[in-house]
Amino acid sequence: MRPSQALCYFVVLLLASSSYASVLEDTCKAFGADYDYCIKFFQSDKDSATVDKRGLAVISTRIARAAAVSTLKRIAALKAADTDKKIQGPLADCDAKYTGAVNGLDEAARDIAAGKLQDAVTYLGYALDVPASCNEAFGEVGVKSPLAAEGHEFARECYVARFVTTMLSASKPPRM
Template sequence: MMRRSQALSQLAVLLLFLLVTPSASTLTLDEACKAVGASNRGVRYDYCVKFFQACKGSATADRRGLAVIAAKIIRAAAVDNGKRIATIKASRGDDKRILGPLADCDELYSSAVDQLDAAARAIASGNLQDAVTNLSAAADAPQTCEDGFRELGVSSPLAAEDSEFSKECSIALAVTNTL
């Protein structure tokens, strides 16, 4: 009887220890976001953690999983930016100066979706060179988009979205580069 109660006590202590000790996967997310903050001053640690909180699986993912998750999160952002562009086009249908750059941005974000799909597949398969190439190509979309407005001397209606997308791409690239 005494051994049984000792075993139960030890089991209770072990369970308590497991509940209060951070798991390796939690440390992985923490370490990944610290690496992102160290490699990119434009992306703070807390921004990185918030970025990953958009996906429940990030709390238990390893670094490769985090890189795939990051690519999928920014893919969704690229799709959303495409929808935003369509909304702006519909509301400014008569402003010919803005329609050209918007069409270019639409094409850039559409290509980014394909590049991010390819990046996620490359990360999952361990082909990191292709992953970085595709992530880098997608990361060029917001700057190229903004350049189109700047060249025409018009204010970009996508400045906030482009800035956010750039930060998110920085996270995906930084995490992928730690693999």
Template sequence: MGPSRSLPCLVLLFLVASSRASVLEDECKSFAAGHPAIGYDYCIKFFQASKDSATADKRGLAVIASKLAGAAASGIIKRIHALVASEKDKRIQMALHDCDQLYSQAVDELDGAAKGAAAGTPRGKADAVAYVNGALGAPGTCETGFGEMGVESPLVAEYSEFTKEVYITLDVTHSL
């Protein structure tokens, strides 16, 4: 291909890449408008964990967000296992086991959300939204268990981060 033919191809490739990047930017701007406490920068940072997010369409972003949030829940489960192994107080161990179950369920729900979003059907979207809403309950329920015992949760930082990630996932999934 000569130089005169390659330039239009490069311009077209740039335009496609630019329009895809704007999908991510537009979604994060929309999210930030409704969630100023979390914001645009956090949304962009969240998606930067997946190189595919820069070129994804809305459905792709919903799938990516579900997978990223699911991976975060899996990381919390590993932290819970480490805490259980080192904890001597049986009540706290029981609360951690409850949290383990809640975050394990969240992993399953976020996997279901990714599949629903990927389906690209109205039913798939409805399922994805329902699954993400289910996952959103895990951190609060976990923290409530510690609060009822009058003990500070060792998962406060994880609770905050996971909640933000699930809100992003829910917002992007709703936008489908």
């Protein structure tokens, strides 16, 4: 490769990299007051600096899915360790809800990749509702949810995923 070709290749890579970085920054700026959270959220996945908006939507869904899986592990540990029958019901309810969220987030990622953005937004909305529903199950038996902190973080992550996907669907040209 001649030096001029190498320089040209480097410039193209640099422009592409800065273009994707601006996609991330522009997306997080649109997110508003939680700009810093948005940047930190996406920094947990190294690919977020090199993808377009659709890639950010898929990545955000993947990050939220990982949080749901982590919460499922915590639920399993609580179910195994706590013999209080009073909370076994809400734990089982939360287990089912987070399992549904994982499945829904998988479907949302597939829908984003396939361009079915409205379907993806619907699945992300269902996932976003899981923590509140889980907390309600504990409230019904008069117990504070031991999953409140995880639920709060999961809801924030689902909100980012839904926001990015909604933003992507708004910028998508109409179908002919």
